[in-house]
Amino acid sequence: MPREAEPSLNERAFVVQALQEGLRLDGRAFDQFRGLDLKFGDHYGVADVTLGKTRVLANVSAEVTAPYIDRPFDGIFTITTELSPMASPAFEVNRPTETEVLLSRLLEKTVRRSNALDTESLCLIAGQKCWSIRVDLHVLSHDGNLIDGSCLAVVAALRHFRRPDTSIEGETLTVYTPAEREPVPLSWLHSPFCITFSFYGEEGEIMLLDATLLEEQLRVSSCIISLNKHGEICQIAKLGGTPVEAVSLIQCASAALTKGKELSTLLDQKLAEDSKRRDKGGLLAELSAENER
């Protein structure tokens, strides 16, 4: 199994030295993100997030299936992550690395367990038919901070997604094509965002946001906080690593809140831009046509 290429001793020493002098390799401030870009695809439910040289793509699809027997009133919601060798030669297909397991667990906890998507709304006929919403996450290029990027992509894709409209008359369930009825958005409760903190130094006293791959390899420990703009923590994961003072973790939480709000605003803005772009020929044109008659 190919291992991740490890940085040399010189790089290790230099990066830590530079951080102690308050400098980052790419000249960013410690709490500054790299250039973040979010694009939506032509279809509903495709989000492409670029964070510096890291790039992730999330795609949402929906189909009608039978619900799980033990949960007849809930729809099915799954997130699958794929870290292919395209992102880094250290990843192999069908053999999940530790990075992949932690990433999918984290998305699961952040988005699924925090009830960001109302799964009860996906139920069509209790115990018989429900929507199965599936998010496929592909990492196209890996230059650190996969988690923040992936989480944003998943949330953005889900909020962008529209599922076909349905109606029930008696026992018959009708699924309408987009031409018949405008597809409907998912019933979305809140948008969580992941913020990853990387710690450096003997005592973990230096704290970085949005670490690059090299910085990630050299950190002594990390802490991932997921929260929404209402200040609700959905998940905290500081999985081992050098112990960090409790006080600085609380500082992280408040820093994460500020950052989470920023991301939330960005996402809202991008979604609004996208719907504006789509509306040009769509609903507005339709409405005006009706008025003419």
Added chain:
Amino acid sequence: MAQQTERIFVLPGDQINPSVIPSHPKRPLKLGPGLRHIPPSELLPTVAGQLVTDYKKNSIWVEYNGGRYIPAVGDLVIGTVARSVVDYYYVTLSDYTSNAALPQLAFEMATKKTRPQLNPGALVYARVTLANRHMDPELECVSATSGKAEGLGPLNGGMLYDISLGMARRLLMRKSVEEGKVVVLEELGSAGLAFETAVGRNGKMWVNSESTKTVLLVGRAVQETDEKNLDAEQQKKLVRKLVKEMS
């Protein structure tokens, strides 16, 4: 006599016009990277890029940017020591490729008793001495003829930057300013910064200086020049901007 090197774009497997191939009366024809000789007298490009000929040296090669580094004899490279075994260090030249072997005695003044001790992860500046297909390459840190290091050996301190293969080659040109169109290092030097660099053909650049800031600045300047493909004028502008930011 055509002094100026001519540039023709070639694709792998293209026919090369025989009139382009330099023919020196005495010297043998030298083939550079990206070309394959099929005896008796056919030359085939193996990569896409610009075909460059030098009539003076009677040599021909294909210039291309990107791809994985393939070692060639005589190349100067920066490697990371992966591990050491009896008499050899195994050195990584690029990620996810097989290691190159560096004999522990191939250092200046090295004897059985006084050979340098390198830990895994240490950087070395070395020359490729053996490069065959399907074989691990071999390196040396000493000139076999003079027994002098000639600048090769372990690199202490500093920072290693990844650059594209094309950029590394441009930086290593004897007249990097005229031919390679890289003025960024000269500009940085004339801006009053003191630093030293070593460029490896395998797409690595090592920068060292007394001040951390200078190292960061040099690294960023070169990487930006490389990524954005800046011309000489833009490079000068970039350097001025970065120096201003720093102070």
Added chain:
Amino acid sequence: MPLDTSTYDLALLRVDGRRWNELRRLDGQIRTQAAADGSSYLEMGNTKVMCVVSGPSEDKRRGQTSASTATGSNAADVAVSVVVAGFSSVDRKKRGRGDKRIQELQTTISKALASNLHTHLYPRSTISISLNVLSQDGSLLAALINASTLALIDAGIPMTDYLVACTAGSTSSYAANDDRADPLVDLNNQEEQELPFLTMATLGATDKVAVLVCESRVQVSRLEGMMAAAADACKGVRDFLDQVIREKGHKMVTEGTIEKGASMAIEIDA
């Protein structure tokens, strides 16, 4: 099954009759397995775990190909495997080897211990820790961490300090934003289902946090109180672990069971 937390306000007693800062009954033993290098058994209330440590032993797999030793880190690997017994919880559930939740637990424990243990003393070797969960009743990760600390001490592997863990929760669910929400420590399964909680591992009696895992929705403002409660509880757990070790040591000295070789089990290279 919703838990009636409303009675808490009246009597300030939890469902099992504990006060907010009270730990459940702790019971620990070390050197339970004669064949292992180090072993322990720990009960935190009805959560029961066993831990067996073997090593540090030279790794045979690590030949030419592999190696985190290849560059940089010349330290021992900490390999953790967690096995959850099928009979450990109320409903019998089969958990496969590839269960991501278990894998996450393993990674967490391994990383937390690796930074606490002096692994650099054992280059090119592996310390393998196998944990068995016999009964689950909340605070599983905390119990696993505490049990591994005990077993590692039994194995005589040098470490910085005790790595101790405990859970802390907060009364009232995330939706209610009342200020009077009290923190609770050492939650049982019923409380874990109902309340937001976090697991925190600290280094001995300090406030240095090695592990902090929270999987439920909770207000940011609640975090500080919960962490403070957890830190206090960790100190209590530390005292308990210390007591277990000292008692065992005392017993071994008085019974004369310390053989000549036993005290020389580890030789730290000078």
